[in-house]
Amino acid sequence: MPAKKIAAKARSAAPKPVKKPAAKVKPVKKTAIAQKLSKTGAPKSPEAVVPASVAGLSELEARFVQEYLVDLNGTQAYLRAKPGAKETTARTESSKLLAKPNIQASVTKGKAERSERTGITADIAIKEAWAIMTADPRELMEHRIGCCRFCWGKGFLYQRTQAEFDRAEAELAKVNEAAIESGKPVKDFDPLGGVGYDKRRSPNPECPECAGEGEGRTVFKDTRNISPAAASLFAGVKDTKEGLEIKLHSKDSAMDKVFRHLGLYNDKIQLTMPTVLIKDLTGRKD
Template sequence: MLDTTDSASSQTGWLDAYDLTRKQRIFVLAYLEELNATDAARRAGYAHPNTQGPRLLVNVGISAAIDFGLQRLEDTLMIRAEDVRRHWWMIATADARDLVAIIKTCCRYCYGLKHEYQWRTEREYRDARNAAVLKRFRKARQMDCTDFDQFDHPSLPSSAGGFGYKAINAPNPECPECEGLGVPTVQLADTRELPAKAALLYDGVRQGANGPVIQMQNRSVALYQLARAMGLIN
């Protein structure tokens, strides 16, 4: 609906250059909205809109204001059309790897001593060994875990591979366990630092059974919408 309140004055200030009356200004704005002289005259409050509307169009000041207003509308619509095309183009050509990627990391045996299982820290090893002792030996369930060193069995975790495992390291081509292929690892992007295209492609996150799952806009749909915006398809 046409806004004729003072709050819209900043958007209609261009009409000041045409020395129009209040009614004429409203007529121009209404005409730009509907391109119907009779309806515009009626909305501006003229007594005989059927006859006065068409006559107002030949008024020099009104005619010049309408011409300028139409040019402003065309420019605005063109900018909006370009923005729409740019939006769909960025989504359609975004690289999903900026959001989520599968990388190859070293396995636990790649850099362990003599390619034995390597632990991140001594605490990780100790926690794993204590858990294994509790699971295997009923007697341990009534004991303090600081006494678990007395238990020994080939199935218990060993620290022979040493410590210092870092998943960020590349696979070791000499590793007899993974044969240098490493371990496929899903790496999620920090959504606070996404490139512009990836930020548009990003459509939120949901909690899956195995952790967070990044959701994405459909790039095929974006490509279709881009084609429509460019007039390539109906």
């Protein structure tokens, strides 16, 4: 048999190689941050979509850092980063995360990135919080105590201002004119306690009407003339059924921010109980 025919026959008899299906490659799951940034049209490269502050962190760590930068509250940041977690767990795990050098470095980078984006520095934010915290609300409104109408009137009788006195006298004159025309008797003007009432004057401790306590009133200040600190505290004016209401920014919230910045909070609470008390509670004598 010719050599060419033998080779052809051998090739046709040889088993055909079995093609193996191509291995399926599981898509890499994007972190929540990468997914959020990709939706905004940012480049799909991981190096481009992940901020420098969370690069190299796990998905949970990255979310925690981003949430922590919102309010610098570790427990709340963990609860938002991992929904469903218990508060006790969040408190413990957030402390562990914040103790890690890479997390601390990420938080520092995140603050720097935020300052660069917004142009707002920590100094500016703390100065504003400090202004709210130390502002005197009396620059915006006061509750004043002044004399009552009887405090300084002659014989502790009702006292008028000069304008009130003149109006009362003029009104009585008109009444008397009409009385004369109709043939009726005229009335004498009663000066009562005289003139000179000034609500800014201090109460008379001998006044039988108010017992020296005077009358209170609320005074709103002209906001054009307040200090920068009071302007930071001022949050606007609301017109209510009872009158005007001045709204203020929370001093407690400002104090919380300043205290957190200074590291004055100690979130670790240790509960201790004397040994003697424990023995008493258990009923044991030894």
